[in-house]
Amino acid sequence: MTTLVWFRDDLRVHDHPALHEAMQAGEGSHTVALYVLDEVSPGVRPLGGAARWWLHHSLEHLAGELLALGVELLVREGPANRVVREVVEATGSSTVLWNRRYGGPERDIDARLKHELRERGVAAHSFFANLLIEPWHVTTQAGTPYRVYGAFRRALGERLRPDLPLPAPPASSRPASLDALLADNISVLDREPAWAGGLARRWSPGTAHAHERLRAFLEDGLEGYAEGRDLPASDATSGLSPHLRFGELSPREVWHATHAAAAKQGLDPEKFLSEIIWREFAWHTLYAAPDLATANLNPRYEALGWITASDAQTGPEAELLQAWREGRTGFGLVDAGMRELWATGTMHNRVRMTAASLLTKNLGIDWRVGEAWFWDTLVDADQASNPFNWQWVAGSGADAAPYFRVFNPERQAERFDPDGEYVERWAPDSLLIPPIVDLRESRLAALARYEALS
Ligand SMILES: Cc1cc2nc3c(=O)[nH]c(=O)nc-3n(C[C@H](O)[C@H](O)[C@H](O)COP(=O)(O)OP(=O)(O)OC[C@H]3O[C@@H](n4cnc5c(N)ncnc54)[C@H](O)[C@@H]3O)c2cc1C
Structure with a gap:
């Protein structure tokens, strides 16, 4: 059998x-x-x-x-x-x-x-x-999906009792006659692409590495996580996202291992676990809105007057978009992030938010254009988390009062990279590049576009 x-x-x-x-x-x-x-x-x-x-x-x-x-x-x-x-x-x-x-x-x-x-x-x-709880078990009293993280989290808190993870099963005997079938195996990559050197230097895919990363983070990183997680120059976050994305670790494993490590070290794991719950929220949102990557969660924002993907292929918009992709915006934090992304397949969360805000709010370019770029370049590119977060930043997604939030990349750099260490690491020349957009004017224009819709 x-x-x-x-x-x-x-x-x-x-x-x-x-x-x-x-x-x-x-x-x-x-x-x-x-x-x-x-x-x-x-x-x-x-x-x-x-x-x-x-x-x-x-x-x-x-x-x-x-x-x-x-x-x-x-x-x-x-x-x-x-x-x-x-x-x-x-x-x-x-x-x-x-x-x-x-x-x-x-x-x-x-x-x-x-x-x-x-x-x-x-x-x-x-x-x-692959989740902590089935999406159909977390709905509002009216049976609709949650759209605000705080409410989702409270609802989850009451229901969340993840089972203990299963161990690997014991070995069994190998079937004898599979050689012919194995010969038809395809290779996902014909050969290692020339651009993948930075990825290979930064990452080690596979469960053994995933477990090692989790262990190292819980032992050495959990304590400083809440304080350091917003600082892109520090190595304060877990680096688990691609491992979770491909299921090399289950969220249940992360959940229980975190609780155990926190108990052992006398720490409060809440801040870290709340990020795992953001992942959960993104997936529950995708479950309720399968077209999350293509349609505004709040349909009103279809009429915002975004610069669309086809607009952004020609004229001045094309140049702005290209400058954003290549990390030549003249805003150090964004340029550093976009270059880190290209080189290593990842970007720090604080910088993802700032870069996404610059594209969608200050440049007025459709969040789907940026989402597609991240989809192609992130090693953790996730069917739920990527569009969910892009919509969150663009203000069209799951949040309470979103559109007022326009991240100022200069302010973000002052707060989260005060010594300029991160910018120095990835884009030291950015200070010499003239900014591609006036932050103040473009912010006011963005707010006016959003207000016109509300
Ligand atoms: C515009 C934008 C696009 C993003 N695209 C993706 C994506 O494609 N895939 C992805 O996994 N994350 C995405 N994120 C969320 C977040 O940036 C990454 O999960 C995080 O940077 C990964 O680093 P870490 O594993 O060290 O995170 P940690 O801070 O150590 O967090 C632990 C885990 O929690 C989860 N997590 C943390 N923050 C979020 C979040 N905001 N939303 C959902 N899950 C979260 C991840 O699984 C992460 O590995 C995006 C964020 C933004 C603003």
Whole structure:
């Protein structure tokens, strides 16, 4: 008897309920693992370049970890629904298991597949694994999704009792006849792209590295997190986001490990855990609004008069956008962030907010243009967190009184990079670049655009 475990954004062997269940099946049964690079099913968003790089390396690590458990990983590409059915047939699987995901098109694929498999007599089951709580368990009394973080967090606080994470399952015997199927494995990257050197220097994908990063952060970083987390020159945040993005760690693992470390060190973990809850909020928001990356959460803002992606391809807007992308705005903090992003696939959260605010508020460029750039360049580019945060900064998303918030990049630099260390590290020449926009005038113009709509 063979069970197929379909891996998606959960590239780990521990706290993986679908894998765990498969490996319980006992003597004479086999488990085969599958990953499908699906960039063609309707509505599914193809990965950006940096995330693709991460995925490639993460899958290599996963394959090694699975093999140690006696499980081979097949890697295919194409429409997931068709590919899974083909692999079920080729492996003679009688059961397919996976952990649930929450994007709209992905849920459609999974629901249809479950139905089709069952019609063919193949058992199909999904498991809860990738959030702290199912999104349908956290709604307002009226049954609608929360739109304000504070209220969401309070509601979550009352209901949140995450189970303890599952250990990696014990090893079992490897099925004998998979060599021909393994020969058809695809490689997510044909070869290491020339631009990936900075990514490789900064990051180590894979669960072993994810665990090591979590351990090191909890031991050495948790204490100073609340104080240092806003300072981009310091190394005060966890650096866990790409590991969480690809599911190399589960949020349950982070949650329980943080509580344990905080108890041991006599610390209050609230500040750090509230960031994990922001991730949760972004995913719950995506669940309720599947078009989060393409439509303003508050539809009123469609009429704001954004400079759209096509406007921004020609004329003066194109130059402004290019200066923003390349870190040549003349605002040191933003330029440093945009160059850090290009070089390493990440940018500090404080700088993400400042750079996004400059683009959407001062330059008036549609948040979807910036979101797309981040999608392509961030190693942690996340289907929920990226559009959610862009909308939060643009003021069109989930927040109480958003549009008054215009981050002043000079003020942000004074407060959060007072010695200029971060700017010096990434964009020392920025001070010599004339600013591409007048902050005061553009702020007033932005406020007028927003006020006209409210
Ligand atoms: C415009 C913009 C775009 C963003 N795009 C992404 C994205 O594509 N993917 C992504 O994971 N984060 C995104 N963020 C959120 C945040 O910047 C990153 O999660 C954070 O910088 C990652 O660093 P860290 O792991 O050291 O964070 P820590 O401060 O150590 O936080 C721990 C974890 O909490 C979660 N988290 C923290 N802040 C947020 C947040 N605001 N929203 C959601 N989750 C959060 C992340 O999983 C993070 O790893 C974005 C923020 C902005 C302003």
